[in-house]
Amino acid sequence: xxxxxxxxxxxxxxxxxxxxxxxxxxxxxxxxxxxxxxxxxxxxxxxxxxxxxxxxxxxxxxxxxxxxxxxxxxxxxxxxxxxxxxxxxxxxxxxxxxxxxxxxxxxxxxxxxxxxxxxxxxxxxxxxxxxxxxxxxxxxxxxxxxxxxxxxxxxxxxxxxxxxxxxxxxxxxxxxxxxxxxxxx
Amino acid sequence: xxxxxxxxxxxxxxxxxxxxxxxxxxxxxxxxxxxxxxxxxxxxxxxxxxxxxxxxxxxxxxxxxxxxxxxxxxxxxxxxxxxxxxxxxxxxxxxxxxxxxxxxxxxxxxxxxxxxxxxxxxxxxxxxxxxxxxxxxxxxxxxxxxxxxxxxxxxxxxxxxxxxxxxxxxxxxxxxxxxxxxxxx
DNA sequence: TTGTATTTTCAGAAATTTCTGAAAATTGTA
DNA sequence: TACAATTTTCAGAAATTTCTGAAAATACAA
Numbered sequence: 001x002x003x004x005x006x007x008x009x010x011x012x013x014x015x016x017x018x019x020x021x022x023x024x025x026x027x028x029x030x031x032x033x034x035x036x037x038x039x040x041x042x043x044x045x046x047x048x049x050x051x052x053x054x055x056x057x058x059x060x061x062x063x064x065x066x067x068x069x070x071x072x073x074x075x076x077x078x079x080x081x082x083x084x085x086x087x088x089x090x091x092x093x094x095x096x097x098x099x100x101x102x103x104x105x106x107x108x109x110x111x112x113x114x115x116x117x118x119x120x121x122x123x124x125x126x127x128x129x130x131x132x133x134x135x136x137x138x139x140x141x142x143x144x145x146x147x148x149x150x151x152x153x154x155x156x157x158x159x160x161x162x163x164x165x166x167x168x169x170x171x172x173x174x175x176x177x178x179x180x181x182x183x184x185x
Numbered sequence: 186x187x188x189x190x191x192x193x194x195x196x197x198x199x200x201x202x203x204x205x206x207x208x209x210x211x212x213x214x215x216x217x218x219x220x221x222x223x224x225x226x227x228x229x230x231x232x233x234x235x236x237x238x239x240x241x242x243x244x245x246x247x248x249x250x251x252x253x254x255x256x257x258x259x260x261x262x263x264x265x266x267x268x269x270x271x272x273x274x275x276x277x278x279x280x281x282x283x284x285x286x287x288x289x290x291x292x293x294x295x296x297x298x299x300x301x302x303x304x305x306x307x308x309x310x311x312x313x314x315x316x317x318x319x320x321x322x323x324x325x326x327x328x329x330x331x332x333x334x335x336x337x338x339x340x341x342x343x344x345x346x347x348x349x350x351x352x353x354x355x356x357x358x359x360x361x362x363x364x365x366x367x368x369x370x
Numbered sequence: 371t372t373g374t375a376t377t378t379t380c381a382g383a384a385a386t387t388t389c390t391g392a393a394a395a396t397t398g399t400a
Numbered sequence: 401t402a403c404a405a406t407t408t409t410c411a412g413a414a415a416t417t418t419c420t421g422a423a424a425a426t427a428c429a430a
Contacts, residue, residue, distance in 0.1 A: 004310050006300055010317060013296050020289050022205065024418060035320070036313040043377075053420045058378055079375060079428070089319040093327070104205050111198050115191055125189050128221040132195060134274040135220070142278070145346040152352065159356050161330040167337065171344050173362060174355050209388060228407075238390045243408055264398065264405060 001049040007036055011050070022100055023067070026052050027060045031069060031085070035092065040073045040082035067099050094150055101146040105139055112136040186234040192221055196235070207285055208252070211237050212245045216254060216270070220277065225258045225267035252284050279335055286331045290324055297321040 003011065011032045018028025029050050034041065041049075047057045061083060064070040069092060073082040085092055112132055120126040149157065163170060188196065196217045203213025214235050219226065226234075232242045246268060249255040254277060258267040270277055297317055305311040334342065348355060 004306070004313065006303060006305075006310055006317075007313050009296070009300060010313070013293065017289070017293060020207065026419080036316040038312050054377085055379075055421065056419055059419090062378085081377080089316065089323055093323055104202070108198065108202060111194070115194060118191060120191075121189070125191055127223050128189065128192050128195070131221040131274065132191075138274055138278055141343075141346050144349065148349050148352060151350075156353050156356050158326075160352065161326050164329065164333050165336075167333060167345065168341050170355060170359050171341050173359065177358060211389080239407090240391065240409075241389055244389090247408085266407080 001041070001045045003033075003049055007033070010036060021096065022103065023063060026050065026056055027063050030057070030060045031064060034064075034070060034083060034085045035089070037084075040075070040084045042080040042082050044080070046083075068095050090154055097146070098150050101143065101150070105143045105146070109136065109139055109143060112139070186226070186230045188218075188234055192218070195221060206281065207288065208248060211235065211241055212248050215242070215245045216249060219249075219255060219268060219270045220274070222269075225260070225269045227265040227267050229265070231268075253280050275339055282331070283335050286328065286335070290328045290331070294321065294324055294328060297324070 011029045014032030015025040015029040018025050018031075021028065023031070029052075030046055033046065033049060043054060043057045043061065046052075046061075047054045050057075061070065064083075065072075069086055070083045071086045073084060075082055086095065112135065115132060116129065116136060118129075120129045149160075152160070160167075196214050199217030200210040200214040203210050203216075206213065208216070214237075215231055218231065218234060228239060228242045228246065231237075231246075232239050235242075246255065249268075250257075254271055255268045256271045258269060260267055271280065297320065300317055301314065301321060303314075305314045334345075337345070345352075
């Protein structure tokens with residue numbers, strides 16, 4: 001497995017960005033390679049192509065499986081495990097998006113729900129809780145919205161994302177359809 | 186500056202989550218504290234409340250300023266710099282969202298634009314470039330959509346986020362209004 | 371079974387990131 | 401100008417994360 005300089009650059013970049021997207025360098029690289037590679041790869045091929053240890057590949061694959069970003073395959077007459085990216089680019093993006101929502105929002109929502117159960121003991125705490133409630137409301141809304149988006153059919157999601165500033169007009173349209181003011185701005 | 190156990194928990198949690206949101210532990214803590222605190226705080230107060238070094242606070246504040254998440258204030262008769270969170274919770278969320286879009290998408294878009302300029306040299310590279318093009322198209326669309334969302338007026342953003350699965354219906358509504366098929370599904 | 375291929379685990383090494391604290395730089399005052 | 405208050409810087413220490421590679425575990429075939 002020799003990587004073209006193109007592939008090399010792509011893979012290294014995903015390694016660098018990895019930490020911003022929620023995984024470490026080598027997991028990012030493995031994900032990138034499996035994404036541009038059409039043929040399934042086994043652990044040894046990954047280790048060799050990325051020049052990392054076999055053990056690291058094993059851990060990385062475990063993590064990619066936890067993210068549900070890779071699929072396991074078997075080739076007839078070969079006992080090795082082979083992996084491909086799990087689905088189309090859109091599928092992968094959706095999965096990353098969902099996983100990140102879970103990891104970045106849910107723990108905070110859980111904590112805030114807890115904290116907001118307590119009675120504030122003084123002025124100071126009352127103010128702090130007000131802020132926490134605001135944070136909670138916003139994150140809760142964001143969480144639901146992210147959920148809605150990731151459940152949307154690709155066709156609809158595409159339409160929505162292509163609307164651009166047309167979104168405002170559409171929302172206005174809806175307001176009128178529902179029986180709001182009939183006077184357009 | 187004594188933190189209530191509520192505030193303590195909130196601050197520590199933001200510290201833990203920090204790395205997932207794009208900043209390190211102490212920056213996360215400082216941000217959290219400034220968010221629930223209504224009064225401006227100076228660097229010494231932050232260091233004392235969070236039990237971290239003065240130097241660390243200085244670096245943290247610099248980073249929060251780079252994120253445009255804090256505002257500098259001066260109190261009459263006091264030479265120290267005082268800081269507050271920059272704006273409402275919604276403002277803060279919007280800022281974090283924008284900054285993250287820049288940091289997480291833009292570098293990759295730039296790289297992919299570059300790579301896609303090269304002529305593929307063989308079958309292998311052609312396939313890889315096809316995938317890269319797909320990744321590019323998706324990230325580009327996502328980037329523009331994120332941009333649109335962060336420019337939306339709060340009122341509209343709120344409406345949109347509250348739509349839930351009503352989004353599909355709204356998109357359908359729009360299709361009809363534009364003169365699509367008149368037969369609803 | 372036994373043997374071989376393959377994967378997983380995990381202790382310690384290496385790399386990276388974060389943090390401290392003292393010194394340097396800056397700012398404002400008199 | 402001299403001086404005191406404040407902030408910033410940054411070398412090295414500490415903490416954390418990532419990675420390696422050998423050993424253990426597992427899976428499968430004969």
